[in-house]
Amino acid sequence: MPLPAELGIVVVNHGEPDLLELNLVGIGRRARTGRVVVVDNFSGLATREATTVLCAREGWTLIAPGIDLGFGAAVNAGVRLLRSHGCDRLLILSPDVRIDEPGMLTLAQGCSAEPQRILSPRIVGTDGSLWFGGGTVDIRRGRALMADDADSSAPGGWLSGACLMIHASLWDWLDGCDEGHFRSWEDVDLSWRCVAAGGCLAVHSDVTAVRSTRSFPVAGVVSPLDVYSACRSRLTFAARHLGRRHIVQWLLASPGYAVSVLRNGRHRSRTGRPGALLVAAVRGTAAGAGTALRTIGADTHGTGGRRVHAEQTAAG
Known part of the structure; x- marks a missing residue:
């Protein structure tokens, strides 16, 4: 059986068709037609062609801007399309993260039960080591930190944009991602705006997603x-x-x-x-x-x- 029609997935890609192939195909084939949107921020003609071929093969909707929109604007574009198709539970997923069907359904059920809460799974590396179990902002030093004992639901907490489940009503209330950040701190900003608006954050410890071995964005700076x-x-x-x-x-x-x-x-x-x-x-x-x-x-x-x-x- 396919995933419920109200579930939509938006993936922001940036020249990584190989990661889309590795991590999105499994869950993407369980989604209904039109419920997987790949926003391919332009990085080159070769990767754009490979991403286009993959999306056509899998039946995913491709948004292919001629420039790099940044993360926030790309997510907003993907969500707008999913909302027009009637999706009310939205999974924001990085191309380097893989989540299975039971995990996605658990997050979706939690989202329906508490639509004011943004949910994230635990995210581990391919070796099983914990990559994200919670995040907090060090107010004094000005750092967004991830640590084994971090509690995203505590004051100053945040959730990683690598894998988020959010209800469309909350997304609309928050007016989506702040596009001014471009490629960094968008998830921290969204998390804080959610809490400021009366919402809450949680890492669903019973759900585990797997992240292909690669560094956290600050450590993975490439340009x-x-x-x-x-x-x-x-x-x-x-x-x-x-x-x-x-x-x-x-x-x-x-x-x-x-x-x-x-x-x-x-x-x-x-x-x-x-x-x-x-x-x-x-x-x-x-x-x-x-x-x-x-x-x-x-x-x-x-x-x-x-x-x-x-x-x-x-x-x-």
């Missing part, structure tokens, strides 16, 4: 655009969610954060020019700092008041 986005989005996140004191702390910690991004990504540059990554880190930090400084200088009433409330909630 100047990745570096730029990581450094910029961290500070735009702070500007949106935190009060002045912590924004200043994050600004002061930005050089150290940029160094960590460069150190983790130095052997993975697509350009082969480490200098290009350094320039991207400086530019991304400067762009994010501009947003943060404008926030600090703005009136603290209105949205600023909500930022302070979010900060106090995260700090417990």
Whole structure:
């Protein structure tokens, strides 16, 4: 039997048809026609052709922009299409993550029972080691952390965008992903906005997804655009969610954060020019700092008041 018609899957791909083949085919063949949407952010003609052939073979709907939309805009585009087909439970899935049918159904049932809650499975590597069991934001240092003992449902928690189940009503209420982050911190931002709006987060410990061996995005930085986005989005996140004191702390910690991004990504540059990554880190930090400084200088009433409330909630 196919999966329920109300279930939809959106996958943001970026030049990885081999991972789509490995991880999406199994569950994709259980979904009803039109319920799997692949948004292929453009990375090259060869990978676009391979992705197009795979989607046609499997009967998946392909959205093929001529540019890289970023993660948030790509997810939003895929969800809009699924919503037009009547899907009310939405699985956001990375091409490097595989989830089986019982696991997906368990998440979907939990989503229906508590539509105000975003759900994630435990995510392990192919060797069985835990990759994501919960996430929290270190407010003082300005880092989004994953740890074995992290509790996503606690203040400051977040869920990884690698595998999320969300009800369409909550998605609509949150107005989807913030497209301003482009390729980093979108899942943390979505998680925090969910909690600020009265929703909640949970890792469903009875469901396990498997992630193909590859590093977490900060450790898997491969291009100047990745570096730029990581450094910029961290500070735009702070500007949106935190009060002045912590924004200043994050600004002061930005050089150290940029160094960590460069150190983790130095052997993975697509350009082969480490200098290009350094320039991207400086530019991304400067762009994010501009947003943060404008926030600090703005009136603290209105949205600023909500930022302070979010900060106090995260700090417990």
